[in-house]
Structure formats: structure tokens, C-alpha cells
Amino acid sequence: xxDWPLLQQNAPLLLGALWVTLQVSIAALVFGFVIGIVxxxxxxSPIPLLRRLGGAYIFVFRGIPLLVQLLFIYYFLPRVGLxxxxxxxxxxxxxxxxAGAYIAEIMRGGFRAIPGGQLEAAGLLGMxxxxxxxxxxxxxxxxxxxxxxxxxxxxxxxxxxxxxVVGLADLTxxxxxxxxxxxxxVQDYLMLAGFYCLINVPLAYAASLLERRLKERTA
Amino acid sequence: MTFxxxxxxxxxxxxxxxxxxxxxxxxSGVLLGLALGMLIAVAQVFGNNLMRVPLRVFIELIRxxxxxxxxxxxxxxxxxxxxxxxxxxxxxxxxxVYGGVYFAEIFRTGFQSVARGQLEAADCLGIxRLQSIWRIQLPxxxxxxxxxxxxxxxxxxxxxxxxxxxTIPELTMVLTGIGSETFAFVETLLMLCIGYLILVELCSRxxxxxxxxxxxFMSRQPR
Numbered sequence: 398x399x400d401w402p403l404l405q406q407n408a409p410l411l412l413g414a415l416w417v418t419l420q421v422s423i424a425a426l427v428f429g430f431v432i433g434i435v436x437x438x439x440x441x442s443p444i445p446l447l448r449r450l451g452g453a454y455i456f457v458f459r460g461i462p463l464l465v466q467l468l469f470i471y472y473f474l475p476r477v478g479l480x481x482x483x484x485x486x487x488x489x490x491x492x493x494x495x496a497g498a499y500i501a502e503i504m505r506g507g508f509r510a511i512p513g514g515q516l517e518a519a520g521l522l523g524m525x526x527x528x529x530x531x532x533x534x535x536x537x538x539x540x541x542x543x544x545x546x547x548x549x550x551x552x553x554x555x556x557x558x559x560x561x562v563v564g565l566a567d568l569t570x571x572x573x574x575x576x577x578x579x580x581x582x583v584q585d586y587l588m589l590a591g592f593y594c595l596i597n598v599p600l601a602y603a604a605s606l607l608e609r610r611l612k613e614r615t616a
Numbered sequence: 617m618t619f620x621x622x623x624x625x626x627x628x629x630x631x632x633x634x635x636x637x638x639x640x641x642x643x644s645g646v647l648l649g650l651a652l653g654m655l656i657a658v659a660q661v662f663g664n665n666l667m668r669v670p671l672r673v674f675i676e677l678i679r680x681x682x683x684x685x686x687x688x689x690x691x692x693x694x695x696x697x698x699x700x701x702x703x704x705x706x707x708x709x710x711x712x713v714y715g716g717v718y719f720a721e722i723f724r725t726g727f728q729s730v731a732r733g734q735l736e737a738a739d740c741l742g743i744x745r746l747q748s749i750w751r752i753q754l755p756x757x758x759x760x761x762x763x764x765x766x767x768x769x770x771x772x773x774x775x776x777x778x779x780x781x782x783t784i785p786e787l788t789m790v791l792t793g794i795g796s797e798t799f800a801f802v803e804t805l806l807m808l809c810i811g812y813l814i815l816v817e818l819c820s821r822x823x824x825x826x827x828x829x830x831x832x833f834m835s836r837q838p839r
Contacts, residue, residue: 460816463777464777464781465777465812468808469805472801559682562781582693583693590681593681594677
């Protein structure tokens with residue numbers, strides 16, 4: 398069932414594709430983080446309309462399967478006058494929009510954990526809302542939600558396997574192509590699973606360590 | 617960009633069938649996942665290390681790999697082990713295993729959230745292990761873990777869209793198929809999005825109703 402020479406031949410190809418998967422996931426995490434801060438702040442805004450707007454964003458992007466969102470972007474963008482979006486860009490847009498909704502919920506929890514007195518004090522010191530967000534709320538919220546954010550990264554790396562449907566040669570698509578040519582389905586797909594574990598198992602371990610440390614510090 | 621509703625009336629039968637397949641794979645996947653999750657959780661909480669360690673490894677492996685990859689292994693890799701499944705059973709098995717490990721983690725934290733003293737008291741009273749699981753732990757933990765369970769059930773609803781990749785004719789497959797046949801991508805994709813939003817929303821509404829319903833005894837005022 399296993400063919401070692403073939404395995405040695407395929408492994409470097411998958412390693413290269415792993416890099417694509419990582420690039421797309423990290424880009425989506427960064428953009429999703431920005432979206433998450435904006436939408437998370439909207440959710441806590443004193444203005445009801447803005448709160449609803451944030452809620453609607455989360456409702457839509459968490460309620461629709463990522464695969465459908467990716468198909469939507471891939472088929473829909475050219476129709477509204479945005480032709481020639483490369484698969485990489487389409488994949489990053491799709492993953493970021495979805496990640497933004499999940500990170501918004503995480504950040505909302507983080508923002509709410511910050512004592513209101515700090516913000517009042519910052520206001521008295523003459524800080525603008527933007528300054529308060531960047532200097533007081535975000536740094537503390539990130540520290541509080543770091544385990545959740547690492548878990549979000551794991552989810553994103555797993556979700557990025559779906560970008561193969563918009564034609565990006567990520568880890569999953571590369572393994573599919575290899576399996577289609579050498580018919581070693583078990584070997585190729587087990588190797589594929591192994592590559593995902595290579596990244597995600599250490600990340601999961603890091604997340605649980607961070608969580609324990611956070612618990613010790615807050616306890 | 618035009619919107620032509622006749623796309624749906626022309627293909628109503630296919631869309632209805634796809635919807636039923638989505639509902640069917642979803643519900644069977646959830647049931648299989650719940651059963652598997654409960655088994656794994658009970659084995660983890662009450663078993664010895666010989667059971668615990670392999671289960672822990674299995675859970676970590678499933679949680680670290682994408683659902684799509686697991687589907688590929690079941691559907692394309694299965695025949696090498698002599699397990700040739702049709703797409704739909706393969707999809708249900710995949711959903712069940714994927715959901716099962718997450719359900720197992722939820723059940724495990726549920727078991728651990730019931731105070732030890734209650735179990736020791738039950739032990740002293742001569743209540744058997746099985747009885748104390750059934751009559752003491754389950755009723756209390758179910759209330760606590762219900763939100764997490766409902767959340768996972770909606771996650772599985774969304775994962776059924778991935779089943780289209782292994783050619784299961786569910787909602788996503790049917791509607792994108794109609795889209796590429798008639799070039800009515802806008803209509804079909806919008807319909808698809810709205811369909812899933814309704815399903816997910818219904819599921820979470822039902823969950824919220826259940827939460828207030830089963831949680832009544834926690835907040836009920838003593839008379």
C-alpha cells in the first residue's frame with residue numbers, strides 16, 4: 398500500500414504547497430483581524446444602527462458555509478465588473494471576510510473584559526476614540542483573547558483547504574492532483590493529513606499553553 | 617445583472633431533492649456524531665489510560681485536519697481498505713466522525729463539570745456507575761453543554777456544503793449545477809446563501825428555545 402520512493406518524490410511538492418496554504422491563511426488572519434476589530438467595535442457601539450450593522454455582518458458571514466462564500470466570490474465578482482481576480486486574491490478575500498466575522502465575536506469578548514474606568518480615564522486625558530482603540534483596547538483585548546485567536550488560526554488553516562475549489566494550488570489541491578496521477582489515494586491523502594497536523598498540532602498545543610498561562614495570571 | 621425567478625420554478629423538483637439530501641445527511645451525521653461522541657467521552661472519562669491515550673491521539677488528529685481531507689480519505693482511500701462506500705454513506709460517516717470528536721470534547725467537559733461529591737454520594741448510596749451517569753450526570757450536564765451542542769450542530773449544517781465536493785447531490789451541488797447549466801449564477805448563489813442562512817437561523821432559534829426550556833429548573837424560584 399505504501400510506496401517509499403514515490404513518497405519521497407511527492408513530499409517536496411506538498412511542502413511547496415504547504416507554503417501557499419500558510420501564506421493564504423496568514424494573510425486571511427491579518428485582514429480578518431482588521432475586519433474583526435472594526436466589526437467587533439461596531440457591535441459595542443452606542444449607536445443602535447451601527448450595532449445592528451455589525452450584527453448583520455456576523456450573521457451573514459458566519460451563517461453561510463465558507464464553500465458557498467468562496468463560490469459566490471469566484472462567480473459573482475466577475476459579474477459586477479471585477480474580472481480577472483486571481484485565485485489567490487479571491488481565496489484571501491473569501492477567507493478574510495469569514496475570519497472577520499469569527500474574530501469580531503472574539504474581540505467583542507476581549508473588549509468587554511476591559512474595565513470601563515480605563516476608557517473614562519483615557520477620555521479625560523484627551524485621547525481620541527481612535528487612540529483609545531489602538532493604545533488601550535486592542536493591546537489588552539489581544540492579550541486576553543490570544544488562545545482564541547490561535548484557535549482561529551487553526552480553523553483558518555483547515556478552512557483554507559476549501560480554496561482549492563477556486564483553483565488555487567494549495568496543499569489540498571496539490572495532493573488531489575498527485576493522487577489523480579499516481580492513484581495512491583491512501584498514501585497521498587494520509588501525507589496531506591500529516592502536513593496539516595504538522596502545523597496544527599503545535600498550534601493547538603500553543604493555544605492550550607497560552608490558555609493555562611492566562612488562567613494562572615487572572616486567577 | 618438581472619434576476620430571473622423562473623430559474624427556481626423550472627428546477628423546483630431538483631432543488632427540493634437537494635434540500636432533502638442536505639437535511640438527511642445533516643441529521644444522520646449529527647445523530648452518528650452524537651452517538652460516537654458519547655461513546656468516546658464515556659470511554660475517556662471512565663476508562664483507563666489504555667483507552668484514554670489512543671482516543672486522545674485520535675481526537676487531536678481529527679481536529680487538526682480539514683474535514684475535506686477526511687472526506688477524501690474515507691471516499692477515495694476507503695476502497696484500498698476494502699470499504700467501498702457510495703458518496704452519501706461516505707459523507708455521513710465523514711460528518712459523523714468529524715462531529716463525533718467535537719461532541720466528545722463537549723460531553724467530556726460536561727461530565728467533568730458535575731461535582732465529584734455527588735458521584736461519591738451516589739457511590740455510598742449503592743447507585744451503580746451506569747445509573748449515576750444516567751440519572752445524576754446526564755440531566756445536569758445536558759443543560760450546561762446545550763449551547764455548545766447547538767453550536768456544533770449548526771457547524772455541521774454548514775459542513776454539509778463540503779459534501780458537494782465528493783459528488784453528493786445536496787443543495788450546493790444542485791444549485792451550482794443549475795448555475796453552470798443556465799449561467800444564472802447570481803440567482804442560484806443568492807438562493808443558496810439565503811437557504812443556508814434560514815437553516816442555520818432556524819437551528820439556533822430552536823437551540824435558544826431548548827436552552828430556556830431545559831434550563832428552567834436552574835432558575836426556578838423555590839416556593
